[in-house]
Amino acid sequence: xxxxxxxxxxxxxxxxxxxxxxxxxxxxxxxxxxxxxxxxxxxxxxxxxxxxxxxxxxxxxxxxxxxxxxxxxxxxxxxxxxxxxxxxxxxxxxxxxxxxxxxxxxxxxxxxxxxxxxxxxxxxxxxxxxxxxxxxxxxxxxxxxxxxxxxxxxxxxxxxxxxxxxxxxxxxxxxxxxxxxxxxxxxxxxxxxxxxxxxxxxxxxxxxxxxxx
Amino acid sequence: xxxxxxxxxxxxxxxxxxxxxxxxxxxxxxxxxxxxxxxxxxxxxxxxxxxxxxxxxxxxxxxxxxxxxxxxxxxxxxxxxxxxxxxxxxxxxxxxxxxxxxxxxxxxxxxxxxxxxxxxxxxxxxxxxxxxxxxxxxxxxxxxxxxxxxxxxxxxxxxxxxxxxxxxxxxxxxxxxxxxxxxxxxxxxxxxxxxxxxxxxxxxxxxxxxxxxxxxxxxxxxxxxxxxxxxxxxxxxxxxxxxxxxxxxxxxxxxxxxxxxxxxxxxxxxxxxxxxxxxxxxxxxxxxxxxxxxxxxxxxxxxxxx
Numbered sequence: 387x388x389x390x391x392x393x394x395x396x397x398x399x400x401x402x403x404x405x406x407x408x409x410x411x412x413x414x415x416x417x418x419x420x421x422x423x424x425x426x427x428x429x430x431x432x433x434x435x436x437x438x439x440x441x442x443x444x445x446x447x448x449x450x451x452x453x454x455x456x457x458x459x460x461x462x463x464x465x466x467x468x469x470x471x472x473x474x475x476x477x478x479x480x481x482x483x484x485x486x487x488x489x490x491x492x493x494x495x496x497x498x499x500x501x502x503x504x505x506x507x508x509x510x511x512x513x514x515x516x517x518x519x520x521x522x523x524x525x526x527x528x529x530x531x532x533x534x535x536x537x538x539x540x541x542x543x544x545x546x547x548x549x550x551x552x553x554x555x556x557x558x559x560x561x562x563x564x565x566x567x568x569x570x571x572x573x574x575x576x577x578x579x580x581x582x583x584x585x586x587x588x589x590x591x592x593x594x595x596x597x598x599x
Numbered sequence: 600x601x602x603x604x605x606x607x608x609x610x611x612x613x614x615x616x617x618x619x620x621x622x623x624x625x626x627x628x629x630x631x632x633x634x635x636x637x638x639x640x641x642x643x644x645x646x647x648x649x650x651x652x653x654x655x656x657x658x659x660x661x662x663x664x665x666x667x668x669x670x671x672x673x674x675x676x677x678x679x680x681x682x683x684x685x686x687x688x689x690x691x692x693x694x695x696x697x698x699x700x701x702x703x704x705x706x707x708x709x710x711x712x713x714x715x716x717x718x719x720x721x722x723x724x725x726x727x728x729x730x731x732x733x734x735x736x737x738x739x740x741x742x743x744x745x746x747x748x749x750x751x752x753x754x755x756x757x758x759x760x761x762x763x764x765x766x767x768x769x770x771x772x773x774x775x776x777x778x779x780x781x782x783x784x785x786x787x788x789x790x791x792x793x794x795x796x797x798x799x800x801x802x803x804x805x806x807x808x809x810x811x812x813x814x815x816x817x818x819x820x821x822x823x824x825x826x827x828x829x830x831x832x833x834x835x836x837x838x839x840x841x842x843x844x845x846x847x848x849x850x851x852x853x854x855x856x857x858x859x860x861x862x863x864x865x866x867x868x869x870x871x872x873x874x875x876x877x878x879x880x881x882x883x884x885x886x887x888x889x890x891x892x893x894x895x896x897x898x899x900x901x902x903x904x905x
Contacts, residue, residue: 433666433667433677433678434659434662434663434666434667434677434874434875435667435677435730435872435874437872437877438730438872496879497879498878498879503867506867507867510862510867511865511866511867512865513865564865565865565866567728568671568675568775568776568846569671569675569773569775571773
C-alpha cells in the first residue's frame, strides 16, 4: 500500500518452515476476532440487542485491521524488519473481509434487505454515506491486491491507486465518530492512532527528501 | 393503530403466571424485610392496576430490562449500569419537591412510597436509538405527588434533577453529559395520568441500573426523558434545561415525543427493534399512546417542536 520500504537492508532470510509458521500466526490472529464473535453468537453472549452488537463489533474489527495494515510499514522500518511488509496484503484483505461482513450484516440482518431503506440511509445519514464511500473505495484495492495486478498496472500506477487507503481509513474513523451519541473517546482513540501513523509518514518522507534520496 | 385494547382482559390474563405469583411472594417478603415498606401497604390494600393504560403486549425479559440500559452515570455501554450500579446507596434518600408551589416538601423515599398507592403499569419504552422494550413498572402517578405540594399558577414546567455522586457513579467522573442529569416536562405533561414515578419493576424493588430508588416514566416520549435516581423535582415558570438538549440541541429536543415522522439527524426513527425480536417494527406516533396524549400538542408543529 506504500513503497516506503523500497530498498530493504539486507536481512537474513529465515527458513521456509519458520516463514510459514509466522504466516500462520498472522493469519490466525486476523481470523480470531471472527471466531470469537461467532462463538458469542452461538452461546447467546451478545446481550439484549445481539444484531447491533454484532454489526458494531465486526465493523470495529475491520477498522482495527485497517489501522494495523497502516502500521506495518512504520513497524518494519522502526524495528528494522523489512520483511514484515509481506503481511500487509493479508491484513488488508482481512480488513476488507470484515468490512464486507459488516455491510452484509447491516443490509441482510438489520435492514432485512430493505433496499429502499438502504438507499435512503445512504443519502440521508452522513455516517452511512461515509461508510459506503469508504467501502466502495476499498473494492479496487482488494481487487488489485494480487501480484498479477501489480505487474499489469505497473508498480508506480499500482502504488498511486493504493494511496487511496489514506482516504479510506479516515473515512472509516469518521463513519465511527458520527454514529456515537455522547462518548467520543473510542473513535478519537482510533483517530489519534491514525494521526500518529500519518505523521510518521510525513516525517519519514521529509527526512528522505532531506537526505536526497 | 396497532395498539390492542382489550377491556375484557385483565392484566392477570396476560402476565406470565409464574411472574404473577412471584410478585405476591415479593410483596410478602418485602413487607417482612421492610425493603419496600409501601409494598406492604399496597398488599394490605390489594395492588391496583392501571386503568386500562397497561399494554397487553408480552413484557421484555427481566434479564434484558436489567442488563441493557442507558444510564451514563454508570458508563456509556449498555452493560455498564448493571455492572457498576451495585455500589449506589439508595437509602437514606430524600426527594425534594419545591419551586412554584405552596408547600415545598422533602420526602424520605420510604415515606413517599408508603403514602402513594402503587400500581403496575406495563408500558412500551422506545429508546431514541431505535430499540424498544415492554416494561412492567410499579409506581404511582406523578400528579399525585405534585398535588401534595400545591403548585401555584406560576408552575408552567417541571424540572427533574438526578443524583450527582461520582464516588458511586463512575460515569460521572467524565463529562459525557453535564452532571447532574436534568430533565423536564411541561406541567400538563407532568400531570397526565400516564406519567408515573416508578419505584419497582416486575413487582420487585427497582434495580439500581433502572434508576433506583425512584425514576420518571413518560411512555410516549423517548426513554431518555425518564430521569433516573431523582433527588429533586422543581415546579418552574420557564422551560428548564435538559441534559441531552444541552449536549446536542439539534438532535434532542425538549419535547422528544416518539415520532416516526421526525428523524434523528443521524438516523431514521421510522422503525425500531423490539428487544428479543428479529425484524424491525414500525414506530408508532407518541409510541402508540396518541389517543391519550395527542391533544396535549394540538396546534403545535411537532416537526419544529421535536
